[in-house]
Each structure stands twice: as C-alpha cells, then as structure tokens.
Amino acid sequence: MLLGLAVMLAGGCAGDSGTNPSVGGNSATGQPGATPPGDGTTPPGDGTTPPGDGTTPPVAPDPSAIVPTWYGVQANILQPFCAGCHSGANPPAGLSWEVGQYATIVSNGRMSTEISTMREVQAGNPDASYMMWKLRGQGPAGQAIVGVRMPATGVPLDPALIAVVAQWISNGALLGDPADANSGPPAPPPVTPDPPPATPDPSAIVPTWYGVQAKILQQYCTVCHSGANPPAGLSWEVGQYAAIVTNGRVSTEISTLREIQPSNPDASYLMWKLRGQGPAGQAIVGARMPATGIPLDPALIEVIAQWIGAGAPLGVPADANSGPPAPPPPPPPVTPNPSAIVPTWYGVQANILQRFCTVCHSGASPLAGLSWEVGQYATIVTNGRMSTEITSMREVQPGNPDASYLMWKLRGQGPAGQAIQGVRMPATGIPLDPALIEVIAQWIRDGAPLGNPADATSGGTSVPTFPVGSWMYVWTESLQVCTMCHSRTPSSPRCGRDFSCPPKGVVLTADNYNGVVDGDIVRPSRPDNSELWDRVTDNDPDKRMPFGLPPLSQRQLDIIFNWINNGAPLCPAGEVCP
Numbered sequence: 001m002l003l004g005l006a007v008m009l010a011g012g013c014a015g016d017s018g019t020n021p022s023v024g025g026n027s028a029t030g031q032p033g034a035t036p037p038g039d040g041t042t043p044p045g046d047g048t049t050p051p052g053d054g055t056t057p058p059v060a061p062d063p064s065a066i067v068p069t070w071y072g073v074q075a076n077i078l079q080p081f082c083a084g085c086h087s088g089a090n091p092p093a094g095l096s097w098e099v100g101q102y103a104t105i106v107s108n109g110r111m112s113t114e115i116s117t118m119r120e121v122q123a124g125n126p127d128a129s130y131m132m133w134k135l136r137g138q139g140p141a142g143q144a145i146v147g148v149r150m151p152a153t154g155v156p157l158d159p160a161l162i163a164v165v166a167q168w169i170s171n172g173a174l175l176g177d178p179a180d181a182n183s184g185p186p187a188p189p190p191v192t193p194d195p196p197p198a199t200p201d202p203s204a205i206v207p208t209w210y211g212v213q214a215k216i217l218q219q220y221c222t223v224c225h226s227g228a229n230p231p232a233g234l235s236w237e238v239g240q241y242a243a244i245v246t247n248g249r250v251s252t253e254i255s256t257l258r259e260i261q262p263s264n265p266d267a268s269y270l271m272w273k274l275r276g277q278g279p280a281g282q283a284i285v286g287a288r289m290p291a292t293g294i295p296l297d298p299a300l301i302e303v304i305a306q307w308i309g310a311g312a313p314l315g316v317p318a319d320a321n322s323g324p325p326a327p328p329p330p331p332p333p334v335t336p337n338p339s340a341i342v343p344t345w346y347g348v349q350a351n352i353l354q355r356f357c358t359v360c361h362s363g364a365s366p367l368a369g370l371s372w373e374v375g376q377y378a379t380i381v382t383n384g385r386m387s388t389e390i391t392s393m394r395e396v397q398p399g400n401p402d403a404s405y406l407m408w409k410l411r412g413q414g415p416a417g418q419a420i421q422g423v424r425m426p427a428t429g430i431p432l433d434p435a436l437i438e439v440i441a442q443w444i445r446d447g448a449p450l451g452n453p454a455d456a457t458s459g460g461t462s463v464p465t466f467p468v469g470s471w472m473y474v475w476t477e478s479l480q481v482c483t484m485c486h487s488r489t490p491s492s493p494r495c496g497r498d499f500s501c502p503p504k505g506v507v508l509t510a511d512n513y514n515g516v517v518d519g520d521i522v523r524p525s526r527p528d529n530s531e532l533w534d535r536v537t538d539n540d541p542d543k544r545m546p547f548g549l550p551p552l553s554q555r556q557l558d559i560i561f562n563w564i565n566n567g568a569p570l571c572p573a574g575e576v577c578p
Contacts, residue, residue: 063160066184068168069176070106074099076184077161082150094431095120099181104434106173109413111424111431114146116488123173126166135162202299206322207307208315209245213238215322216300234259238320245312253285262312265305274301276514276570283518295570295577338435342458343443344451345381349374351459352436356426360481367427367484367549370395374456381448389421398448401441410437427484467575471513474563478556481546482508494548503547517568524568527561536560 066076078097086097093113097105104110105121112118112130122128127140135157137149149156168174200215217236225236232252236244243249244260251257251269261267266279274296276288288295295301307313341351353361353372360367368388372380379385380396387393387405397403402415410432412424426432443449466472484490485501486508495501502508507515516522520531527533536552538544544551552560563569571577 062184063158063164066161066164067176067180068164068171069174069180070102070168071099071176071178072180072183073165073168074102075181077157077165081157102175106175108411108434109417111412113488116423121169121173123169124171126169129169132162132166132169135165200300202297202303204322205300205303206315206319207303207310208313208319209241209307210238210315210317210319211322212304212307213241214320216296216304220296241314245314260308260312263309265308268308271301271305271308274304277517281517281524283514288514298571298576337459338433338439340459341436341439342451342455343439343446344449344455345377345443346374346451346453347455347458348440348443349377350456352432352440356432360427360484377450381450396444396448398444399446401444404444407437407441407444410440423490427487427490467572467577469563469566469569469572470575470577471517471563471568471570472510472577474559475508475510478552478559479508480510481549485547513570517570522564522568525565527564530564533560533564 066072074097079099082097086095095110095113101110106123109119110121112120115130115133118128118130118133120129120131126132130145133139133143133145134150137156138145200219205211205215213236218238221236225234234249234252240249245262248258249260251259254269254272257267257269257272259268259270265271269284272278272282272284273289276295277284341347349372354374357372361370361372366372370385370388376385381398384394385396387395390405390408393403393405393408395404395406401407405420408414408418408420409425412431413420424431466476485495485499485503486506487502488507488509490501506521516532517524520529522530522532535543535545536557546552566572
C-alpha cells in the first residue's frame with residue numbers, strides 16, 4: 001500500500017515537474033522531507049463563520065544570488081515551490097524533486113511521465129527538457145504540454161527563477177557544492193516537520209464541519225488546498241465553510257454541481273471525487289481524489305457523506321477535538337526490502353523479476369520471445385542470451401552491468417546516455433525502484449552467480465495482494481499484459497508499425513480505473529454489453545485480445561466476467577483496498 005494522502009480536489013499537487021508552494025520539504029543535506037500536516041488546532045470564532053488560518057506563501061529567493069547548480073536550484077526554487085508535494089515515499093506521479101534525487105533525474109536521465117520521449121532534464125539543453133516546458137506552460141516552439149502548467153496553483157513561477165533553472169540546465173545541470181544551497185537569500189526559513197497525522201477513528205468523529213475539517217480535510221487535503229493560491233482556486237481550510245456550504249461553492253469541473261449540496265451527498269461533487277464516480281457511475285473530470293491515487297478510507301468517506309446527509313451543519317469548534325487516533329492498522333504488504341535480497345539469480349529472480357517482469361516474459365510465448373522465469377538461467381547467463389533489440393549486446397554480461405542490456409532497459413539508457421530500443425522496462429511505464437535496480441547491478445557485478453534456491457526467500461516481504469473482485473485484483477491477475485499496447489508508454493514492437501497505440505485510445509493501466517469503467521469499455525453489471533469482455537472472448541484470433549498472444553486462461557476470463565457482473569467496483573463493499 002502506498003503512503004501519504006495529500007491532495008483532495010482537482011488541480012492538486014500532481015504532474016510532471018510539479019511545483020507547488022509549500023514550506024515543507026527536505027534540507028540541502030539530502031535528509032528526506034515530510035508533508036506538512038494540519039496543525040490540529042481548534043479555530044477561534046463565534047461559532048458561525050470560522051476564520052482562515054493565515055497561511056502565507058513562501059518567501060521568494062533573490063534570483064541573482066542563486067548559484068545555478070543542483071544544490072542552489074533545489075534549495076532555493078524546487079524545495080520551497082515543489083517538494084512540499086513532490087517528496088516522500090509516494091510523490092505525485094512518482095516524481096520527487098528532493099535534493100537526493102539528482103542521480104535519478106540528471107545522471108540516470110529520468111523520463112517524463114507525460115511525454116515519454118523526453119527527459120525531464122536534458123543536460124545542456126533547456127528546450128529539450130520537459131521540466132522547462134512545464135514551468136513555461138509550453139515548449140520552445142509553442143508545443144503543447146500534457147496536463148497543466150506548473151506550479152499547479154495556477155500562479156506561474158517568477159520568470160527570473162525560471163531563467164535560473166534554465167541557466168543551470170544550459171551549464172550542464174551540474175551538481176555543484178552543498179554550500180550552494182545557502183545562496184539566494186532570503187530563502188524560506190527551515191521548518192521542522194511534524195510527524196505525519198495519525199489516522200482518525202471514524203466512529204469518533206462528530207459529523208459537523210468542524211469535526212470533518214479538522215480530522216479529515218485538514219489532515220489529507222489542506223497541505224495543498226490552502227493559502228492564498230490553492231490548486232484550482234479551491235481551499236478546504238476551516239474558514240471556508242461559508243464559501244463552500246452557505247454560499248454553495250460550485251465545482252470547477254462540473255459546473256452544474258455544487259461541491260457540497262446539503263442533505264444530498266449524491267448531488268455533492270466532493271463525494272463524486274472521493275468515490276471516483278457519481279452515484280450511478282457517472283464519470284468525474286480529472287482524477288479521483290486524493291490525487292496520489294490512494295483512495296480515502298471508505299469509513300472516512302462515509303463520515304463526510306453522513307455530515308452532508310445531515311444538512312452539512314457547521315457544529316461547534318469543540319467538534320474539532322473529536323476522533324482520537326485509531327489503533328494502528330496492521331502493516332500492509334510491501335515491496336521487497338532491497339537490502340535483504342541475496343544478489344544471486346535465485347534471489348533476484350524471485351524478488352524482482354518474478355514480481356515485475358514475468359507477467360509478460362513467461363509462458364510458451366513470452367513477449368519478444370524472452371522469458372525471465374527461474375529456469376532460464378542457463379539460457380540467459382551461461383549461454384549468453386543476446387538482446388533482440390541491440391543484437392551486439394548480451395542481456396546479462398557477467399561482471400559488467402554497463403555492458404548488460406538488461407541494465408540499459410531498466411535504467412532507460414546506457415551508462416553514457418546511449419539510447420535503448422523500444423521503451424524503458426517495466427512496460428507499465430512505472431520505473432523500477434532504483435534500489436532494486438542496484439540489486440540487479442550488484443548481482444551482475446558479482447559475476448551473475450546462480451546461488452542457492454533458498455535465496456528466493458530473501459527480501460523479507462510478500463507480493464502485494466488485493467481483495468478478490470477489486471479493480472487492482474482484476475488488473476494484476478488478468479489485464480496487466482494488455483498494457484503492452486494499451487498504455488501511455490506501449491512496449492509492443494507492433495505499436496506504430498502494424499497499428500497505432502494505445503489502440504482506439506484505450507488505456508488499460510492500473511491507474512486508469514475511471515477511464516476503463518466509462519462508456520463502452522466496461523459497463524458495470526453488463527458483461528454482455530462491455531467491449532472489454534467482447535474482445536477477450538472473441539473467437540476470431542485477429543480480433544481477440546491480447547492481440548498476437550495466447551488467449552487469456554479460463555481463470556483470467558472468470559475473474560473479468562465476475563468483476564463486471566458484480567458492478568465493476570474499484571473496491572468491493574466491506575473490503576479495504578491498498
């Protein structure tokens with residue numbers, strides 16, 4: 001399960017190279033940052049219209065004094081305006097701009113998640129750096145960006161600060177010296193982050209504005225949706241009750257709906273965004289909130305619904321003290337612990353390749369004819385299997401990770417920035433954790449030893465599991481192979497040659513539940529009228545999906561059918577989905 005809920009309504013801290021005002025983040029020494037929680041205080045006032053919290057934006061640094069190196073740019077620009085959201089274990093869109101990310105972003109050439117052919121920072125060339133496109137709102141020749149201009153608050157970064165970033169890239173995107181972080185006064189004062197908020201006990205929260213705002217909105221929303229320029233102009237601070245409820249603030253995405261319609265949760269767009277759809281499956285605009293992709297605890301959503309159903313009462317300030325922290329939940333399944341994986345074939349294959357690769361690269365007809373199953377050691381290592389994309393290279397060259405094409409594909413480039421063929425792996429478009437990539441590199445560096453079968457039990461964790469009947473269960477068990485073509489970064493060698501990808505614009509990635517359960521692709525409770533079901537069961541091999549691969553097994557088909565037939569839920573009622 002991912003960690004750290006942040007943004008609540010549209011336009012929150014998300015997108016490539018995002019820059020949102022904040023006073024949180026990390027120091028120039030590379031210590032990890034923290035998402036600033038609400039302060040949990042009970043607002044003063046007379047019990048009618050709660051006041052605002054007086055949040056002020058960060059102080060702008062002096063552009064002329066900033067040393068244009070990574071340390072200077074990160075401390076004086078990225079840290080105050082970006083890392084408040086783009087930090088921590090699960091930053092928006094997986095993009096962290098913390099000081100320790102230099103190697104990932106620059107040395108390893110992190111690719112944009114929106115325009116996958118572009119690096120975020122192309123050293124020496126600002127115009128080819130997608131970071132600059134997002135800060136400027138367009139490419140150098142007016143090319144369109146994907147999503148919104150950053151910062152997502154709608155307030156562009158000072159052109160002089162953008163020029164400093166451009167100068168840094170022009171100079172070769174140098175790392176510089178840690179002392180450069182002290183350039184550019186007056187930088188925002190350092191903030192000692194509070195510990196993350198404890199999950200409130202839903203049954204103890206008083207369903208009034210004061211209770212809901214203090215225990216839910218303040219903890220999971222106002223880190224971005226607060227201050228003078230909140231995302232999409234939407235603040236969820238305690239002083240906004242009159243604007244939201246009394247005056248009936250209208251949604252900025254579906255203008256016929258109010259965000260809060262007292263006594264009617266189903267007509268309140270806030271509920272639509274939290275649930276990912278309307279009460280009859282109507283589509284929302286943009287992403288489900290929180291924008292991190294981790295749904296709010298259903299019990300907390302129900303508290304908000306109960307508050308709205310009761311007429312959205314203001315309540316009294318003391319309600320903010322309700323909802324003491326609930327006992328800690330049991331730890332969720334997690335990814336392997338890189339430091340615990342034994343760097344042998346058995347350790348690497350069981351803990352990394354089996355989890356992230358063999359969903360496509362296994363069986364009688366693996367993708368590109370390349371299987372990464374455990375029995376393939378002799379073929380891959382002993383016999384030196386050659387790459388099918390750069391035929392002069394072995395996939396694994398024992399003793400030399402830089403000469404191993406497997407490493408090029410996992411990193412998205414060669415050690416000197418050489419281009420790979422096709423797309424970076426895994427084909428889902430989500431790069432492998434750098435620490436896991438390093439385990440593979442260490443294995444190769446050590447001579448790619450076979451090891452002992454017991455090494456497979458290293459790693460210290462289990463594969464993440466999802467409740468049967470949930471969207472992620474269906475995607476993991478049945479649909480993941482479809483992302484070879486039906487993704488934003490398709491990997492099938494036939495894409496662009498035999499047909500355009502994603503075919504018909506259909507994206508079947510794990511994060512696109514709302515796009516799948518919409519229109520004709522999946523009609524909840526109607527498998528017979530869902531295009532997805534028609535295509536995976538078509539008798540014509542030229543129409544049946546997955547195209548060019550063996551048909552799905554009966555078990556996989558049953559999983560899809562039962563999910564659609566049961567209403568195609570994101571998470572079945574009564575379940576808790578990671």
